[in-house]
Amino acid sequence: MSGPYAWKPAKAWPHTVDPYTRWLIDTAPNCLDAGQMENCADNHWFLVLLKEPEKKAGRKQGGYGLNRIDAHNLVWKPEGSEYAFLLTCKDFGGMAGELCQSGPETAAATHPSEPTAKDSSDHAKVDAQADAPTGRMADEVYAQLAPLDDAMIPEELYEPQLDDMSSLGINPAKAVIVGIIDDGINIAHEHFIDADGNPRVDCAWIQDGRLSPDGRRASSVLFGQELTASQIKGVLAQFDSEEKTLRALGLVDPTRSEPTTLSKAFSHGTFVLDALAGYSHSPFGHDGPLLEEQGRPAGRQTADAKDRRIVSVQLNRRVTGESSGALYTLFAILGLEYIVDRSRRIAKQLRKPGGKKIPLVMNFSYGLSGGPHNGDHLFERFVQKTVETLDKDPDLGPLLVPMPVGNRFLLKGHAHVAAEKAGDHTLNLNWITQPQDPSPNYLEIWLPKPAGAQKKRGKAKQPVTLTLTPPFGDKEAVFSETVDIASLNGTENRDLHDSSGTIVGRLTFDCLDAANAPSGPASGPLPNSYPKLRILIALAPTRPVADETASIPPGSWNVSVTAKLSKGEFLEAWIQRDDSPPFFRRQGRQSYLEHQSWTVEGQRQDELNEHVQPLPEEAGLSKYGTINGLATSSAMIRVSGYRLKDGSRAVYAGAPHAGMPGEDVSAASDRSRVFAGLVGTGGRSGSTQIMNGTSVSAPIVGRSLADFLAENRFQTAEEARKAYLTALGPGSPIVRNLCD
Numbered sequence: 001m002s003g004p005y006a007w008k009p010a011k012a013w014p015h016t017v018d019p020y021t022r023w024l025i026d027t028a029p030n031c032l033d034a035g036q037m038e039n040c041a042d043n044h045w046f047l048v049l050l051k052e053p054e055k056k057a058g059r060k061q062g063g064y065g066l067n068r069i070d071a072h073n074l075v076w077k078p079e080g081s082e083y084a085f086l087l088t089c090k091d092f093g094g095m096a097g098e099l100c101q102s103g104p105e106t107a108a109a110t111h112p113s114e115p116t117a118k119d120s121s122d123h124a125k126v127d128a129q130a131d132a133p134t135g136r137m138a139d140e141v142y143a144q145l146a147p148l149d150d151a152m153i154p155e156e157l158y159e160p161q162l163d164d165m166s167s168l169g170i171n172p173a174k175a176v177i178v179g180i181i182d183d184g185i186n187i188a189h190e191h192f193i194d195a196d197g198n199p200r201v202d203c204a205w206i207q208d209g210r211l212s213p214d215g216r217r218a219s220s221v222l223f224g225q226e227l228t229a230s231q232i233k234g235v236l237a238q239f240d241s242e243e244k245t246l247r248a249l250g251l252v253d254p255t256r257s258e259p260t261t262l263s264k265a266f267s268h269g270t271f272v273l274d275a276l277a278g279y280s281h282s283p284f285g286h287d288g289p290l291l292e293e294q295g296r297p298a299g300r301q302t303a304d305a306k307d308r309r310i311v312s313v314q315l316n317r318r319v320t321g322e323s324s325g326a327l328y329t330l331f332a333i334l335g336l337e338y339i340v341d342r343s344r345r346i347a348k349q350l351r352k353p354g355g356k357k358i359p360l361v362m363n364f365s366y367g368l369s370g371g372p373h374n375g376d377h378l379f380e381r382f383v384q385k386t387v388e389t390l391d392k393d394p395d396l397g398p399l400l401v402p403m404p405v406g407n408r409f410l411l412k413g414h415a416h417v418a419a420e421k422a423g424d425h426t427l428n429l430n431w432i433t434q435p436q437d438p439s440p441n442y443l444e445i446w447l448p449k450p451a452g453a454q455k456k457r458g459k460a461k462q463p464v465t466l467t468l469t470p471p472f473g474d475k476e477a478v479f480s481e482t483v484d485i486a487s488l489n490g491t492e493n494r495d496l497h498d499s500s501g502t503i504v505g506r507l508t509f510d511c512l513d514a515a516n517a518p519s520g521p522a523s524g525p526l527p528n529s530y531p532k533l534r535i536l537i538a539l540a541p542t543r544p545v546a547d548e549t550a551s552i553p554p555g556s557w558n559v560s561v562t563a564k565l566s567k568g569e570f571l572e573a574w575i576q577r578d579d580s581p582p583f584f585r586r587q588g589r590q591s592y593l594e595h596q597s598w599t600v601e602g603q604r605q606d607e608l609n610e611h612v613q614p615l616p617e618e619a620g621l622s623k624y625g626t627i628n629g630l631a632t633s634s635a636m637i638r639v640s641g642y643r644l645k646d647g648s649r650a651v652y653a654g655a656p657h658a659g660m661p662g663e664d665v666s667a668a669s670d671r672s673r674v675f676a677g678l679v680g681t682g683g684r685s686g687s688t689q690i691m692n693g694t695s696v697s698a699p700i701v702g703r704s705l706a707d708f709l710a711e712n713r714f715q716t717a718e719e720a721r722k723a724y725l726t727a728l729g730p731g732s733p734i735v736r737n738l739c740d
Contacts, residue, residue, distance in 0.1 A: 045086045045153070047146035047330045084222055084334055086146065086153065142378065144330050146223075147318035151210040154219035160203075161220075162342065163230045165349050168198055172350045172358070174307045174710040177396075178277045178702065179339035179362040181313045181332055182269035183320040183581075184261030187232060188245045189270055190685040191278035191287075194306050199232040200277070201310045203342045207331060208260075208316040209250050221338070224316075225250065242685055251314075261317055267683030268581075269314065271691050272365050274681035276699035277706065279305035288703055289668070289678035289696065308706060309346055311339045321584045324442060324576040325368040325630075332364060333382045340386055340396070347396040359709040359720070360390065360399045363702045364630070365695030367406040369413055370444040370574040371629025372532045373660055380633035387635040391716040398717035400709070400724075402701040403636045404694035405663055406628035406654035412592040413575040415620040416657060419565035426562045427571045427620050430594050435554040437542045439588030442576040445561050448569045449485075449531040462486040464563045466507065466535060468496075471555025483509055485533060485563075496539075504550045508536040535561070541588075556594070570659050572625065593621055625657040628694075632661055637705075637721060641669025641697040642736065648673075653694050664725065666736040667697035667704075704735045 186192075187201040194200055209225030211217050220226045227249060235248045246252040251262045261267065275288040313335035319327045339362060347358040371377045375384070383401055390397030408414070417427050433441055447464065467480040481494055496505030510533060542554040563571055578588040631638050640663040641650035650669045656662050670676050670692050677692030705724060714720040728735055 045146040045148045046143050047084065047086060047334075049084050049142045049330055049333065084330075086148070086222065142330060144327065146330075147316060147322075147327065148208075148223050149210070152208060152223045154211055154221075154223070155217040156219075157222070158218055158220055160226065160342070160345075161228075162203060162345050162349070163228055165202070165346070168194075168306060169196075170306050170309070170350060172352055172355055174304075175309060175350050175358050176307065176706040176709050177309045177311060177343045177346060177358055177360045178706055179311045179313075179336075179343060179360060180269070180273050180276060180699075181315060181335040181339070181362070181364045181366075182272050183315050183317065184264075184267045184683065185269035185273055185312050185314050186242075186246065186251070186262055186267060186683055186685075187227065187310075187312060188236060188242060188249065188251075189274070189278075189681065190281055191274050191681060192310060193236075194279075195281070197233070197236075199229040199236070200305065200308060201227075201232060201312055202229050202346055203227070204232075204312040204314065205335065205338050206250065206314045207335070208314070208318070210253070222334070258317065261320075262683055265683050265687065266689055268365075268691070268695070269312075270683050271680045271689060272363060272695065272699045273310070273312065275696065276361075276363050276702045277308045277310055278681060279308075288700065289680035304710075307710060309350075311342045311346070313338055320366075320581060323579060323581055323584075325366070325370070326576070328366060328368070328630075329378050332366070332379055336362070336364075336382060336386060340390070340399075344393070344396045351395050356713040357393065357395050357397055357715075359706075359713070360396060361702050361706050361709070362399060362401050363699045364401070365404055365698050366630065367404060367408070367654075367695070368629035369406070369408055369577050369626075370442075371632075372446055372534070373572070373625070373627065373629055373632050374532065375633040375661075376531065377630060377632075379630050380636075384633050384635040387717045391718075398714055398720050400702075400705050400717055400720055401636045402639050402665075402698045402705065403631035404628055404698040405631060405638050405640045405656075406626065407650075407652045407693045407695075408577075408626045408654050409623045409652050411590070411626075412594065412621070413577075414573065414622060414625045415593055416570050416572040416622060416625050417565075417620050418657075418659070419567055419569050419571075422566050423564065424562055425565045425571055426560060427573060429559045429573060429620065431557045431559050431575070431591060432594050433539060433542055433552065433554050433557060433591045434589040435542055437554070437578075437589040437591075438545045439541055439578060441539045441541075441578060441588075441591040443537045443559065443591075444574045444576065445535040445537070445559075446532045446570075446572045446574075447485075447535070447561075447563045448565065449533045462564055464509075464535070464561065466537075467558075467560040468505075468507075468537070469558040469560075471553050471557060481507060485509065498550075502550045504540045504552050506536075506538045508534075508538070510534045510536065568659075570657075573620075574625075574629070622657065624655050625660065626654040627656045627660055627663075628654055634661070635717065637665060637701065638663045639694060639698040639701045640666040641692075641694045642666050643670045643672055644668050644678075645672035650692075650694065650697075665701055665728065667700040669694055669697045701735050 185204070187199070187204050192200050204227045205221055205224060206227065207224040211219060211225060232249065235245055239245045239248060243252065246262055251260060253260050254263065261269070271289075279287050315328075315331055315335070319331050340360070343358075343360050350358055368377070375381070387399045387401070390399045415427060415429055417425050419425055427445070429443075431441075431443055445466075462485050463482050464485050465480060465482045479496075483492060492509045494507040495503045496507065498504050537559065539557070540550040540552050542552055544551045559573075561571065561573075565571060573593075575591055575593065577590065579590040580588070627638070638661065640653045642648060643650065649666070653669070668678060671678065677690040678696055679688055679690055680696075681687070682689040708724050708727060709720065712720075712723060714723065
C-alpha cells in the first residue's frame, strides 16, 4: 500500500455507537480483528443500554422485564436501573438509526420490520410496551459490540432467588458487602469460604458462562450464568478436588476454543478479591497480600470473615482481552447494576428493623488510557449516579469505590498543551506505529466543547484543523482536514483511503450532544472540568491478518492539531492501550509517542529519575496526565502505589496534570525497587503468585475501607470518605493519605 492518501466521507453511524464498533464493522473482515470473535454473521450480538427519561404513570417500575423486545431478544431491568437488551448484528443495523436518534420524541417501541431467520419459525414479534420506555425512547442510548456466543444467551429470564442468610451467623451491625468486577475469579477458593464451610460469595455473575444445552435455557441474568452460595456449596460437597469443582461450576472448561482464564495458574481476579476480602484458614497464612513490613496480622477465620459478604462479576474473557478498554464500558455498567441489585437484596435480609443500613465497597481494578478525564466518561457517570442513589437508600449504602490510578506513567502515551492565554494552540506529535502489529491503533484527542454551540449552530465558527503525515516524509501523502466543531451534532466521520481505494484509517469527531450530552459540566472546581469532545484517529494494522485486510506502513506518523482555546483550557491526546494483558493471547504491539531529540541514554536516565523530571515539554509530551481515565469522578477514591522497602511512589503509577483530580490515598504495590509486586493468592487454594500495579493497591484500600465501615456507619458516601481519610492520618501503617 502506498500514498497518496485521501479523506472521504464515511458511513454516518449514530454517535451513541462506540467508535471502536463503527470502525471494526465497516473495515475489518468478519466485523472484528482476527481472534476477537469468530464467524461474524447474524449470530453476533450488540449490547444496548437505554436510560429511561421519566417514570410513566401506571407503568411497573423495577423488577425484571420478561417480554421480548423482538423475535428473540430479552429486556433486562434490575430494580431501579436502566434497560438493557441484546440485538443481533442484522437487527441492530435495522434499529440503530431509530434507537439512537437525538431528537426529543421517537417511536415508543422500535423494532426491525422482520424477525430474524434464526427465530422466524418459533417466535413471533412481541410488543414490549410494558417493559420498554414509552414516548421518548430514552434520555441516553448506548450500544456496543458484545463478544457473546449463542450458548451464553438464555431463551427466557426469571426472577433471581437469593439464599436465606439467617442461619449464617452474620452480625448486621458489622456486616459489609464487597463487590468486585474482574476476570478469572475462583469463587470456590478456600479464602472465600467461612470456617463452617459456607461460601461467602453470595452470588456471582459469570458473564461468559455457558448455559446447559439440555433442557430449559433460562437464566436470571441477560447473558452468561449466575451462581448463588447454595449452588457453590452444593458443588463443593460433590467433589473432593478444587479442579473438579471449578469444572462443574463452568469456571474451567477445556472444551472451549479459547481457554477460560482459570485454566491457568495466574489469576488476576482471585488475587484482587483475596486482597479485598480473603481470609486464610491457616494460622501460618495471611489475609490478602503478604505485607510483613506493615505488620499485617496472620490469617484469622473469625467473625470478620462471615461479616464480609461478596458479590462478584466475572467479565467476559474477550472483554478483558481487548486491552484498549473499548469493550469494558457497558459490561462494567451492567456488572455495577448487578452488584447493587443483589447487594440490595442481601441488605434487606441482613438489616434489622431500625438498624443502620449495610455499606457496600466495590472494586474495579481496570484502567483506561483514554477518555475525557473530567468525570464525564459513561462508567464514571454511572458510578456517580449510583453513589447518589445509595446515599438515599434505606437498606444499602453508602457505596465507596476505590479506583487505581493506572500504570501508564512511563509508557509514552500522553501529551497535552495548556493554554496560558486565549487563542490558537497546536499539539504536534510523532505517533510511532510498530512493525508486525496485527491490530488497529487508536489515538484520542480531547478538546473543549464550544460553549453554547447548540444555540449558535450555523452562526459561530470554531474550526479545528488536523494534519496527518505518514512515515518516510512522503509530501504527496500529507492530508489535512478542518471541521467547524461549533456546528457538530453528534458524529462526523472521514475514512482514510489509500491509492487503491482501500480504507486504511478513520477520523471521527464525537460531540456529545442533545439527549446524549451530560446535563452540565463535570463536577469539581478543576480547570479540566468543562465539557469536551473527542477526535479519534484509527489506523489499520501494520501487518495484515488476512489477504483482504488493509494495512499501513509502520513508522512515525506526524499528527498536528490546531484548535482555539480559552485561558486555562487543555488540548490533550492519549494513545489507547494495545498490548495484551498477562497470559492472554498476543493481540497487538503498543504504539507510542516520541520526541525527535530523544536518545536511548536519555530515556534510561529519565526512567531512573522516576517522577522527578517530565518528558520534554516542547513536544507537548508529558507523563503527567496519565491517570486512569475511569478514575476521575469525584465519587471515587483514587489509589496510587508505593514500595514497601523505602516507601517511594511506584514508578509506573499514573499521575495527573494540574487540571485533573489527584490521588487520594496510596497502598503497597511492590516489595522493593528490585523485587516487583506483592506475594498473594494464586488461582488455586494454597498457591501463591506475584502481582504488581495499582490494581493491587486498590483492593488493599478497599479492605481497609471495609474494616473501617464495619466499625463506623454513615448515611452518605461523602461523610464516609471524609471520615476515612481523616482516620488514616499521617502515620497510617497500610494506607497512606495523600490529600494532606
